[in-house]
Amino acid sequence: GDSVTQMEGPVTLSEEAFLTINCTYTATGYPSLFWYVQYPGEGLQLLLKATKADDKGSNKGFEATYRKETTSFHLEKGSVQVSDSAVYFCALSGWQGGKLIFGQGTELSVKP
Amino acid sequence: DADVTQTPRNRITKTGKRIMLECSQTKGHDRMYWYRQDPGLGLRLIYYSFDVKDINKGEISDGYSVSRQAQAKFSLSLESAIPNQTALYFCATGTGGRNEQFFGPGTRLTVL
Numbered sequence: 001g002d003s004v005t006q007m008e009g010p011v012t013l014s015e016e017a018f019l020t021i022n023c024t025y026t027a028t029g030y031p032s033l034f035w036y037v038q039y040p041g042e043g044l045q046l047l048l049k050a051t052k053a054d055d056k057g058s059n060k061g062f063e064a065t066y067r068k069e070t071t072s073f074h075l076e077k078g079s080v081q082v083s084d085s086a087v088y089f090c091a092l093s094g095w096q097g098g099k100l101i102f103g104q105g106t107e108l109s110v111k112p
Numbered sequence: 113d114a115d116v117t118q119t120p121r122n123r124i125t126k127t128g129k130r131i132m133l134e135c136s137q138t139k140g141h142d143r144m145y146w147y148r149q150d151p152g153l154g155l156r157l158i159y160y161s162f163d164v165k166d167i168n169k170g171e172i173s174d175g176y177s178v179s180r181q182a183q184a185k186f187s188l189s190l191e192s193a194i195p196n197q198t199a200l201y202f203c204a205t206g207t208g209g210r211n212e213q214f215f216g217p218g219t220r221l222t223v224l
Contacts, residue, residue: 004154032210043116043202044155044215051210089154093210099145099170100204100213102154 002027002094006103009087013080013110021075021106023064023090031094033057033066033073038087038105047075047088080110115139116216118203124222131190133219135203143208144186146170146178149200149218158201161186162208193223 007022025033032051036044048057053068062077073090090103116137125131135144142163147155157170159178167178175197179187190197200220206213 032212034212036215043217044204046212046214049212093212099157099160100155102156104152104154 002031002092002101004090004092004101004103006088006090006106009105009107011106011108013108015082015110015112016079017110019075019077019080019084019108021088021090021108023073023075023103025071025073025090025092027071027092027094027101029094030068031092033064034091034093034100035062035064035073035075036089036091036102038089040086044089080108082110082112084108085110116203116205116214118201118216118219120219121217122220124224125193126224127194129193129223131193131221133188133201133203133221135186135188135216137184137186137203137205137214137216139205139214140183141205141207141214142183143206144180145204145206145213146176146186146188147202147204148172149202155202158188190221190223193221195223197221198223 003026034049035047037047048059050057050066056065091100145160146158161180203216204213
C-alpha cells in the first residue's frame with residue numbers, strides 16, 4: 001500500500017540556518033503531496049502542497065518540489081526562525097477515497 | 113470562529129469507561145475523518161465518512177465506533193477505554209479526491 005517515510009528527528013538548528021527535511025513516498029498512480037505543520041499545543045495546519053510532478057509548493061519561506069523520478073518531496077527553508085519550531089508531517093493523498101497517509105513526523109527545534 | 117471544532121480538548125478517564133469525542137465543522141465538506149496521533153507514529157486513520165450514510169473503517173478501528181449525526185457532526189466513541197488508547201485525537205474534513213484535509217485542534221485523551 002501507499003506509504004510515506006520522513007527523516008527522523010528531532011532536528012535542532014540555530015536561527016538563520018538552512019533547513020532540509022527529507023520525505024520519500026511509495027504510491028500507485030499520481031498522488032498529491034502535502035506538508036503539514038503542528039505548532040506546540042495546536043492542530044495540524046497545511047503548510048504547502050503539490051499535485052503533480054515537478055510542481056513546487058511554497059509558503060512562509062518553505063518550499064518543496066514534487067519529484068516523481070526520486071519519489072521525494074523534501075521540505076526546505078533558507079533561513080529558519082525560532083518561530084518555525086514545530087513538528088512537520090509529510091503526507092500523500094492517492095486514489096484511496098481521499099485518505100491521507102502520513103509520515104511519522106519530524107520535530108524541529110530552532111535555537112536563538 | 114474555527115472551521116473545525118472538537119470537544120472536549122482534554123479528557124482524563126479510567127479504564128473501562130465509555131468516552132465520546134465530538135467534532136463539528138462549518139466548512140460544508142461532505143467527508144470527515146478521525147485520526148489518532150502517537151509519538152513517532154504520525155497520524156493513523158481510525159474511521160472516515162463520505163456522507164451521513166457512509167461510514168468506513170480505517171487502519172486502526174478496533175476498540176472504536178463512530179456516528180455521523182449530520183453532515184457537520186462526526187463523533188468518535190471508545191466503548192470501554194483502555195490505557196493504550198491514550199493519545200491525541202484529531203478530526204478532519206475534506207472534499208475527497210487528492211485534496212487536502214482541514215484539521216481540528218485535537219483532543220488529548222488520557223486513560224488511567
